[in-house]
Amino acid sequence: MPPGDLEVLIALVRSVNLRHVIEFGVNVGRTAKAILANVPGIGGYTGIDVPLTYVPLLALQLDNAVPNPGEMVLDDPRFKLIVSARGSLDLTVDDLEPCDAVFIDGDHGLEAVMHDTKLARALVRPGGIIIWHDYHGLGVVDVKAALDGMHRAGDPIYRVDDTWLAFERKPRADA
Numbered sequence: 001m002p003p004g005d006l007e008v009l010i011a012l013v014r015s016v017n018l019r020h021v022i023e024f025g026v027n028v029g030r031t032a033k034a035i036l037a038n039v040p041g042i043g044g045y046t047g048i049d050v051p052l053t054y055v056p057l058l059a060l061q062l063d064n065a066v067p068n069p070g071e072m073v074l075d076d077p078r079f080k081l082i083v084s085a086r087g088s089l090d091l092t093v094d095d096l097e098p099c100d101a102v103f104i105d106g107d108h109g110l111e112a113v114m115h116d117t118k119l120a121r122a123l124v125r126p127g128g129i130i131i132w133h134d135y136h137g138l139g140v141v142d143v144k145a146a147l148d149g150m151h152r153a154g155d156p157i158y159r160v161d162d163t164w165l166a167f168e169r170k171p172r173a174d175a
Contacts, residue, residue: 001133005163006031009131010038012160012167013101016129020044020099024088024116025106026081027064029072035103036076046080046096047073048106050087057109060140089115093122100125105133108141117150126173135159135166 009031013021018041026032026047036045049069056062070081084090087106102120106112113132120130134143147166151157159166 001031002164005133005165006034008160008163008165009103009133010035012129012131012165013103014039016100016127016169018042018100020046020097021101021103022046022048022096022099022120022123023103023105024048024120025064025104026070027105028066028068029070029074029079031103031105032070032073032079033076036073036078042078044080044097045073045076045078046082046099048082048084048088048091050106051083051085054085054087056107057112058107058141061108088112088119091119093119096123098125099123100128102128102130103133104130108134108143110142110146113143113146117146121170124170126170128170129167130170131165131167134164136164 013035023032026049032045032047047070050065052065054065069083073079102124104116132143134141147157157166157168
């Protein structure tokens with residue numbers, strides 16, 4: 001994660017009334033650990049990842065799987081780990097709890113970004129937030145292309161200047 005992105009991510013997560021967070025692509029749990037330590041009120045945090053045998057949609061991510069997903073936060077009673085053969089691509093709304101924030105940083109192939117976004121939009125409660133990582137113009141992942149396409153279609157997705165983050169807020173029910 002580029003310098004400053006983690007701090008901005010924490011600020012975005014803190015901007016909503018949190019009870020539960022879901023992270024697609026938890027890796028060793030560095031981000032989860034930082035969010036759990038710096039955002040009050042979190043009662044639950046679900047991290048989703050893949051086994052070492054997973055073949056990502058983009059060859060660039062072949063070395064992203066780790067032997068012990070979530071290892072940095074497994075001792076936190078608020079943390080729940082889901083490891084599935086295809087990660088979030090194996091999951092449906094029925095497999096996860098509603099949440100207030102989703103951080104999408106798993107498989108960066110177009111199919112996965114679209115799937116994770118659809119899942120996140122179904123799970124995030126009104127007033128919550130969806131945050132994507134690796135929104136940049138380097139042309140090596142599909143995050144920017146996917147989000148730019150959704151934005152052109154009218155979705156309220158915003159990039160955070162000088163970071164690799166983009167986000168979308170789910171309107172409050174009373175708004």
